[in-house]
Amino acid sequence: MKKNSFSMIDENGNEVVYDVLFTFESDETKKNYIVYTDNTKDENGNIEVYASIYDPEDPQSKLEAITTDKEWKVIETILNTLQEEIRNKKDKDENDEQ
Secondary structure, eight states: OOTTEEEEEOTTSOEEEEEEEEEEEOTTTOOEEEEEEOOOBOTTSOBOOEEEEOOTTOTTOOOBOOOOHHHHHHHHHHHHHHHHHHHHHHHHHHHHHO
């Protein structure tokens, strides 16, 4: 297993490998989160992204479901910020090439 990936068994009993996009601790919720993907795309062509609560001190910890709107809002805010930064960098790089 690569350092930035992990595998889990899905509901059909298949092993699925996930790439870790990033982890963070929220000052607001005092919990640690992992954001990851299996690189599949949704019906609009967007890469599916998942998030869970995890314990960074326990390498064998199980991922926990995020159950509150507040937690999802924290994660959505970070994802939106990162997407905007990537778009801005891409736009800048394309302008620099011209």
